[in-house]
Amino acid sequence: MNHDLPDSTGHCILSHGFESGPEATKVTALAEVATRLGWSHERPDYTDLDAKSGVSRVGDVPARLQRLIALAASAAARGPVVLAGSSLGAYVSALASLHVPVKGLFLMVPPTSMGPMPALDAADVPTSVVHAWHDELIPAAEVIAWAGARSASLLLVNDGHRLNDHVAESAAAFEALLRRI
Template identity: 65%
Template sequence: MKGHCILSHGFESGPDATKVTALAQAAEACGWTHERPDFTGYDAKRDISPLGDVDARLAHLLALAQAAAQKGPVVLAGSSLGAYISGHTSLKVPVKGLYLMAPPISLNDEHPLRAAEVPTAIIHGWHDELIPATDVIEWAKARNDSLLLVNDSHRLSDHVDTTRMQFQHFLERL
């Protein structure tokens, strides 16, 4: 085993979503184990915030990452809100790398995305209707992260294969 990947889906998505399924295939191809936590119960709690229970998502991912880190190297990957919680979790658990798809640079303009200074690759759509590409460019530039911008929207649905191949390449370089 080379390590373990925790693949976090986005808001109003699920653990069997297309992108995290593609990442799981890439992890397997590289000899990494993986898991895809289910955060759908937290997403339904809109009485807490429009994005559901973000704190509960963070606590769930943190517990999984802490347990995985006891066994070996960990990579956190996530899409949208899953990218946000992956970044924040990386500050509390030693991770080997981060792979972020359509990462929100802040939640409600109040809670900025933070992440450990570890190898990080980002894929983002030029035409993301929720998170401006220029915000992601500035965030990635300040950290010297790898960034791939594609002709797509927030869902990156036209670039699932690109996402899988980029993640596989990312794992192979770690």
């Protein structure tokens, strides 16, 4: 889904997590914030890559990363880009920021490691992280340490990995990031 506005403030690429899709609740909430603030946005669909069995238990992560890098490079040629994502979408957003110029990162429940892939790393740009105290997949302590080492904004909520009870708070944190950029 692409919502280009000719005179937009910039462009947001909103990446869904594994076993999710571009219409997922969290990325939809972020898209609504972007639109309201005058940012164009797109929500890439990675479901074809996530369905690849035999690659890894979370789909074809290198191909997902390459797809995002290509989209971000194209968008960066037209103006400021912010990458945002949830879980695996956050992981590839952070890594993509090392390959293309971005103005900011918004990472929800980001994995700090992903099997044989590189550890979570990101460009030195304004970064906001939302994580759940009771995330059953990614220990909060790892994300706290990662965010602290980068002096990233960090919102910790009383929730699990899907952040089901904190979509509005996540959207508000995304809005705060876009307003800072």
